[in-house]
Amino acid sequence: MSKRVLKIGMVGGGKGAFIAQPHQKAIFSDGTRRVVAGALFPDPKIAMEEAANWPYPIKGYESYDAMIADQKNLPEDERLDYVLIVTPNWVHFDPAIKAIEAGIPVMCEKPLCISMEQADKIVEAVERKKVPFAVAHTYLGHWTTRFTRFIVQSGLLGEVQWVDASYIQGWLGPLMLGGASSMPMWRTNPQMAGKSGCGGDIATHALMHLRFTTGLDVTDVSAHLEKFIPGNALDDHFTAYCKLSNGGKAMVRASQISHGHKNDLGIEIVGTKASLEWKQENSECVTIHVPGQPDRVYWRREVQPNDGFLGDVPADLLAEPQIPSGHCEGFHDAYARLHRFFEADVRAYWEGKPFNCDGSKYANVYDGRMGMAFIDASVASSEKDGAWVKVDIKK
Numbered sequence: 582m583s584k585r586v587l588k589i590g591m592v593g594g595g596k597g598a599f600i601a602q603p604h605q606k607a608i609f610s611d612g613t614r615r616v617v618a619g620a621l622f623p624d625p626k627i628a629m630e631e632a633a634n635w636p637y638p639i640k641g642y643e644s645y646d647a648m649i650a651d652q653k654n655l656p657e658d659e660r661l662d663y664v665l666i667v668t669p670n671w672v673h674f675d676p677a678i679k680a681i682e683a684g685i686p687v688m689c690e691k692p693l694c695i696s697m698e699q700a701d702k703i704v705e706a707v708e709r710k711k712v713p714f715a716v717a718h719t720y721l722g723h724w725t726t727r728f729t730r731f732i733v734q735s736g737l738l739g740e741v742q743w744v745d746a747s748y749i750q751g752w753l754g755p756l757m758l759g760g761a762s763s764m765p766m767w768r769t770n771p772q773m774a775g776k777s778g779c780g781g782d783i784a785t786h787a788l789m790h791l792r793f794t795t796g797l798d799v800t801d802v803s804a805h806l807e808k809f810i811p812g813n814a815l816d817d818h819f820t821a822y823c824k825l826s827n828g829g830k831a832m833v834r835a836s837q838i839s840h841g842h843k844n845d846l847g848i849e850i851v852g853t854k855a856s857l858e859w860k861q862e863n864s865e866c867v868t869i870h871v872p873g874q875p876d877r878v879y880w881r882r883e884v885q886p887n888d889g890f891l892g893d894v895p896a897d898l899l900a901e902p903q904i905p906s907g908h909c910e911g912f913h914d915a916y917a918r919l920h921r922f923f924e925a926d927v928r929a930y931w932e933g934k935p936f937n938c939d940g941s942k943y944a945n946v947y948d949g950r951m952g953m954a955f956i957d958a959s960v961a962s963s964e965k966d967g968a969w970v971k972v973d974i975k976k
């Protein structure tokens with residue numbers, strides 16, 4: 582029997598929006614989910630026009646308040662299964678809280694919100710209402726990221742001693758410098774983006790990559806947040822030296838001024854037995870360096886278990902990729918994997934069954950809160966010229 586198609590309500594995504602479109606493709610990719618409604622723009626009239634212009638018919642709402650409030654008036658089989666929030670950072674908290682309070686699962690873009698106070702309120706609401714909640718850290722959805730997690734957490738690298746996680750861009754800085762109209766102004770406004778610009782926007786991805794793949798937490802930071810672009814109200818270059826929960830050390834770096842770099846998210850994980858490298862711009866493979874041995878390059882869909890390094894690899898992990906290697910997966914497929922995993926938890930929730938939401942397949946509300954805690958600690962450290970500051974880890 583074919584599956585019931587899940588109904589998604591989008592908050593944000595009207596004209597000029599960037600990340601709504603990759604989500605829309607990812608949602609559509611399996612045929613089991615569909616955007617059916619949207620509050621797509623802050624101006625009510627434009628919101629309705631944008632809904633009418635959607636590539637296929639959806640129900641438009643003048644605001645997310647109206648969309649969420651309407652659910653209780655609808656027959657059960659017409660209600661939203663989850664809400665997707667793709668608005669700027671300062672418009673994450675309010676729709677998230679309202680959806681959670683209405684008992685509707687939420688996938689929210691990163692960073693979770695703009696303050697620790699907001700983050701704690703979202704965590705409290707999720708725990709109280711027991712709804713599935715995802716934070717859209719896209720790059721966790723690459724199969725190679727999931728494979729990296731398997732390698733590191735199986736102990737194949739030995740004890741993790743050092744991690745270098747970075748997200749380096751070169752194109753945003755010149756846009757900011759030129760005041761380009763294509764550059765949404767909320768990104769450089771502390772009231773709208775949060776306390777850190779570059780850190781909140783992309784260092785949170787690097788942090789999440791470190792935490793997801795290694796299973797370790799960053800406990801302390803010594804950070805410098807720098808503004809190289811004249812007039813920038815927020816950091817455009819972010820460097821945090823970190824202590825890890827296992828006694829190891831790490832660097833979490835991000836930059837928006839490094840010419841030539843595009844969306845250069847990468848991670849190097851050094852263990853006592855071997856090290857691992859991965860880059861999102863070449864996201865089809867993972868490279869392993871074992872001292873005294875030739876490098877091992879593992880390509881998606883070409884992994885052979887028990888090759889003298891790997892041992893057994895879970896069959897469900899090997900079976901995940903849907904297309905052969907050489908036909909590249911990418912950004913949209915990574916988002917699709919997050920929606921696919923979230924869909925399973927959302928279905929379980931509505932069927933009254935237990936659901937995981939444990940952070941093993943996509944970032945959950947606690948990961949979102951950790952991103953905020955990391956930014957808070959980094960800002961505090963930078964204000965004290967890089968003094969060590971503890972990260973408020975609360976699980």
Ligand SMILES: NC(=O)c1ccc[n+]([C@@H]2O[C@H](COP(=O)([O-])OP(=O)(O)OC[C@H]3O[C@@H](n4cnc5c(N)ncnc54)[C@H](O)[C@@H]3O)[C@@H](O)[C@H]2O)c1
Pocket residue numbers: 592593594595596597598599600601620621622623644645667668669670672690691692717718719765782
């Ligand atoms: N996961 C990723 O890889 C990734 C990449 C880019 C952006 N993002 C995140 O996605 C979010 C959006 O970023 P973007 O670049 O798409 O921004 P954007 O400015 O391009 O789009 C935001 C959209 O939200 C709409 N909006 C604003 N307030 C609204 C309201 N009250 N009601 C309804 N719609 C409203 C805007 O009109 C616009 O259509 C940000 O939080 C950003 O950090 C994540």
